[in-house]
Amino acid sequence: MAEIGFYHLTRATAQDVLPALLGRTLSAGQRAIILCGSEERLAALDTALWQCQNPDWLPHGSAATGHAPQQPIWLTLLDEDAPNGARFIFLIDGMSTAQLDKFDRVFDLFDGNDDAAVSAARRRWVAAKDGGHTLSYWQQGPQGWERKQ
Template sequence: MAEYGFYHLTRTPLEQALPKLLGRVLSGGGRAMVLMAEPQRLEALDAALWTCPDPDWLPHGSPRAGHPHLQPIWLTTEDAGPEGAPNGARFLFLLESTQSARLDTFDRVLDLFDGGDTEAVAAARGRWRAAKAGGHALTYWQQGARGWEKKS
């Protein structure tokens, strides 16, 4: 079962919070798959990751660029296959209320949602219930004044 963390964005937008989390994965030698709902948002995030200041280097790719096995971060709108992420990622980032039928192929799942969007919060609660019923180890993180704070 995956360690499943819910990340409640309350202080910064996704475009600022996500690069730092991805940077932590890369600095630990990990690989990540980022699952998004909309191709247009994927393209916007792709551009934003190339120009983000912190961290200043987030090597990544998407189906448009191809060669997933070469990409430490894989941006996609497609769920992982039976063998897992196409880039061998063990970290899955779920954005835009996406869900994966392949949680068991990842060590860690990070589900980011906007705390200012009541629909996103309600959808996250539903995903929490489903992940709990699936036997995953759940954690809840919320942005605080000093960064991410683990809540009970």
């Protein structure tokens, strides 16, 4: 079973918070997949990860660059087996995966300022809970991430 963290974004976008979460992922010796909802999002995220300054190095690739097995972070639009061997997956843009059991950690980032996104995240929470996964809920607060019960 996967450990699934739901990240309720209230003050920043997924693109803003991903660098820190990905930096921690790489520091832990893990690889990651980011499942994006559109080509435009993937391209914007690709640019943002190359330009981020903290951490200052987030090596990544996508189908456009290739060499998936060598990429610590893989950006994709496809819900497929991890071509880079990742055990962590980041779901943005309301994306979900049918392959929860193939990952150790799932990060479900959703826009708390969008009622439809919140409702969809609640449905994903119920489905994951019914699937027997370990769940946690994090919300952006004034001092950073706050774990909620």
